[in-house]
Amino acid sequence: MNRKTRIRLVVSTVVVTSGLALLVIYNRPPPKVMQTASTAATPSSAADTSSFTLENFHRFQTREGKKVWDLTAVRGKYGGSNQNMDLEEPYLEVAQEQGPPATLRSKTAKVVIDKGEIGAAHAFGDVVIVSDQVTINSQEALYDPTHNRLEVPSRVKVIKAELTVESDRLIADTKKQIFEFYDNVETTLLPR
Amino acid sequence: MTTLKRHYCLAKLFFSASALIGVTVFTATASFCAEPATNALGNGLDKDSPTYIKSEKLKLNSTTRTFLYEGDVELINGDMTMYSQILEGSYSEDQRIQKMVAKKDVLIIKGPTIRATSERADYVEASGTMVLTENPEIQETGSVLSADKVIIYLNENRSEAQGQVRVKIVEAGNAESSSKSNNKLF
Numbered sequence: 001m002n003r004k005t006r007i008r009l010v011v012s013t014v015v016v017t018s019g020l021a022l023l024v025i026y027n028r029p030p031p032k033v034m035q036t037a038s039t040a041a042t043p044s045s046a047a048d049t050s051s052f053t054l055e056n057f058h059r060f061q062t063r064e065g066k067k068v069w070d071l072t073a074v075r076g077k078y079g080g081s082n083q084n085m086d087l088e089e090p091y092l093e094v095a096q097e098q099g100p101p102a103t104l105r106s107k108t109a110k111v112v113i114d115k116g117e118i119g120a121a122h123a124f125g126d127v128v129i130v131s132d133q134v135t136i137n138s139q140e141a142l143y144d145p146t147h148n149r150l151e152v153p154s155r156v157k158v159i160k161a162e163l164t165v166e167s168d169r170l171i172a173d174t175k176k177q178i179f180e181f182y183d184n185v186e187t188t189l190l191p192r
Numbered sequence: 193m194t195t196l197k198r199h200y201c202l203a204k205l206f207f208s209a210s211a212l213i214g215v216t217v218f219t220a221t222a223s224f225c226a227e228p229a230t231n232a233l234g235n236g237l238d239k240d241s242p243t244y245i246k247s248e249k250l251k252l253n254s255t256t257r258t259f260l261y262e263g264d265v266e267l268i269n270g271d272m273t274m275y276s277q278i279l280e281g282s283y284s285e286d287q288r289i290q291k292m293v294a295k296k297d298v299l300i301i302k303g304p305t306i307r308a309t310s311e312r313a314d315y316v317e318a319s320g321t322m323v324l325t326e327n328p329e330i331q332e333t334g335s336v337l338s339a340d341k342v343i344i345y346l347n348e349n350r351s352e353a354q355g356q357v358r359v360k361i362v363e364a365g366n367a368e369s370s371s372k373s374n375n376k377l378f
Contacts, residue, residue: 015217043279078266110280128371132254134254154285160254160287161287162287163287165250166254167250168204176253176255177253177254177255178251178252178253178254178255179250179251179253179254180249180250180251180252181249181250181251181252182248182249183248183336184248185245185246185247185248185249185261186245186246187243187245187246187247187250188242188243188244189242189243189244189245189246189287190242191239191240191241191242192239192287
């Protein structure tokens with residue numbers, strides 16, 4: 001290798017490295033808010049080119065170094081807008097001001113992410129929500145963590161220590177911890 | 193106003209002697225005697241038994257620890273069943289009912305002996321009592337006692353009427369104010 005070739009090689013390496021560095025810098029997320037999706041993507045079908053399926057779905061958001069929410073699923077299918085997701089066996093954690101995060105688990109869920117926030121999670125099948133020592137079981141639930149609103153349109157069971165409440169419908173403010181049960185309400189308060 | 197305190201057993205003798213079937217009115221504090229308490233569980237509701245409450249609607253505030261049941265409310269605790277249209281109150285940190293007020297169409301059935309109705313019933317945990325006001329009436333095997341206030345002692349299986357007390361004696365299995373004297377119930 002003569003001197004000219006070596007110089008060309010060095011210059012090419014520098015140019016490629018700089019280019020890659022610039023690419024990384026321009027594609028960096030904003031410093032305070034971070035969203036991540038770690039997935040293996042495959043087209044969902046030949047006919048449906050606007051959506052794709054992700055195995056081992058994982059997406060989360062942090063703000064000022066703290067995790068705001070964390071969403072995992074066995075499988076996730078993005079809709080055309082890239083905001084709507086159909087998830088299989090989802091598990092959602094939403095940070096609370098105090099205490100451990102609120103969690104939601106179900107067989108399936110439709111989740112909307114709007115501007116980095118979980119807009120709504122419509123969960124179906126063996127839904128279990130845990131928030132501040134309260135466990136909520138149902139077959140369907142509509143959870144809007146942004147507005148701290150939970151709506152359960154089907155038979156629901158709420159358990160907190162020795163207290164169990166069941167009803168046909170529930171609307172709750174998860175922040176203020178106000179629960180409104182409707183129709184066929186049954187409360188059981190067990191002795192300690 | 194004369195204040196009298198009559199024991200139910202004394203009232204039994206009085207009414208037997210008078211052989212009067214009808215309505216007796218007297219201003220008094222009347223205590224209904226009863227069997228001794230079968231279990232000494234402390235004040236208030238039976239804490240060793242679960243409490244079941246059914247209704248059409250419930251608003252539960254976990255922050256203020258208050259509850260409001262509405263629509264055909266039914267509460268069962270031990271040998272007491274209470275019906276009302278509204279039941280509101282508060283509970284302690286360890287989830288014990290501290291305060292409870294039943295309103296509208298209140299009916300309390302306690303064991304085989306006490307059956308009381310009113311438009312309002314206040315549960316007072318400290319004294320273990322249910323205080324009935326707003327047209328309270330208490331029935332016991334055919335007799336009906338109404339007063340300004342009726343107090344049911346939940347752990348002592350007895351009740352007390354205060355204020356203007358009226359006693360109606362009703363023929364067994366028949367209409368009240370019967371004129372038959374051989375069916376008197378006291």
